[in-house]
Amino acid sequence: MSNPLEILLLDDEAIVGKRLKPAIEKINCNVEVFQDPQLAVERINEKEFDIVVTDIYMDDMDGMQVLDIVLKKSSRTKVIMITGYAMISLARDAMEKGAFDFIAKPFKPDELRVVIAKAAKALGSSVDLNTLLKKQER
Template sequence: MKDRIIEICVVDDEPIVCNRLKPMLEKSGCRVEIFTDSKASLDRLSEKKFDILITDLKMKPPDGLELLHFTRNTYPETRVIIITGFATIETARDALKGGAVDFIAKPFHMNQLRDLIRKISAEIQKGQE
């Protein structure tokens, strides 16, 4: 069976984060949509199921936890990764308890996220067999 293309939604109110992640993820063979407006991302998430959601935590409403809860309730199989510059034990616990597969503090190394995406993509592909 041929591997299918992994679809990723990236939400971060800092355009530089979206603009750095998109080419890296596309180079890994993923299809990527980016949003700097969390409300626009929620509208898109209402229309389309993604394999992976990568979202910042602290944004104008809806924030990352709201996007996490919406996505997990709407598409339970979608993997959610929270990235944040405001990492605390409490926010990490809330994100993981809410169903995030990982919680990454900014600044992070691109290789750290790339490796996590590869791992999740392999799990998704294996589940398709």
């Protein structure tokens, strides 16, 4: 099995991190959850993550700024944007800035796991979703 993927999950709603962390950990990933964008950025400056999953609309700093900071720090990191206020212009802007994917809330954990598997593939790693999820069920 390949090394676990290092993932940072940022969403100012506590429930999102609480719900998604265990769902992502099931597919061989280490997940660090943040609600405060400033603290998340501090951590991004300390450590190179494989994948950053970030909400877009937050109080102190928005997800687009986080996207810029992450890609400035490490261009190999894949950034997945999640938002409850999805709009065509926002989605296009995020992709233009270099986001790996853009998901509208609400979504099922499975949907995010599929995107993480795609990001892992793009990073040269692999996440075999079916095998890992079956193992967890046993």
